[in-house]
Amino acid sequence: MAVFVLGAGSLVWLFQDELFHPFGDARACEGSDTVLPKVISAGGVPIPADAADIHYVTENGSARVSFLSNQMPDYLNRAALVPEGASLFDKKYSSAYGLGQDDGELPEGLCGPALKGPAWSYYRMGPGPDVNILVERSPFGYDTFRAPARVIATFDIR
Template sequence: MGGSGRADTQTEDAAPGSRPRPRRRLLRRLGVVALVLAVPVGGLVWLFQDDLFHPFGDARACEGSDAPLSDFPGVGNAPLPDDASDVHYFTQDGTAQVSFRSSRIPEFLHRSGLLAEGAPPFDKQDGGAYGLGDGEPDRPQGLCGPALRGPAWMYGGTFVSVLVERSDINPDAFRGPAARAVVTYRSP
């Protein structure tokens, strides 16, 4: 019994810092657990960053949008072309502005009813020149992504209007191989 009492006495009389206190040990363990959990949580945040940091979980939505694009009925009447790429949109106060690139702009204009079937794309009856010089950029306020570059042509309707890049070489063609368009949908 004397031997066990002596060991207890030696432990209590040991110099401070020679053996970690239970509180310090607990803090070290919590630090290790936090580091171990930080790696997978950071990985998940990186993996799902588009869903976490974009409005409505849609990577195409620009910051400040107040409604998802699916809330605009005009989009269903004039859906984006199948080959639409680099799509971005901004919604605010019943208006949606959608920017995209496509090689099928004439088909889109016919489907949306902004260009009469068989009409040339740059007929002044269906549209008009938009005041942008060659290569001059334009992007509506709030819309993110690349800017539309001039020269441009504007088509207008009651609930849908379209601004499209024209070729800076051939005035009777859209910019190729794919032109950028900015479509504005207004709620009825």
């Protein structure tokens, strides 16, 4: 009996990610109804190559992805959310998001660490897929992001 319990426990430990995460994907949060590819594209553009601590939830044709990155200026340019050379905090392309300093927010269904304020919001509607990006802004400088910054990207996956 002890050998059986030890063997079963070892198997559970060995395959814990596959057993306790949707689709066997450790990035997927409980309740997700669609698996995302290994390289996640938010709004048609791959998330930054340095993205870490990635979590996602998918439901009814949309996805919310949380990750950490130091490459947000480049990503915002590649995603056509902010034109090359424009200020990342120009109110023509973005706006402050209503989170006070060190207040946290985690959208319903999304697992992992919360986005902390202050935060900045970027939104793009067509052509192409719509995308909404929230990025943690530095609490010490109005025109910089945290390093690394937590990001929450919301986009359609249909």
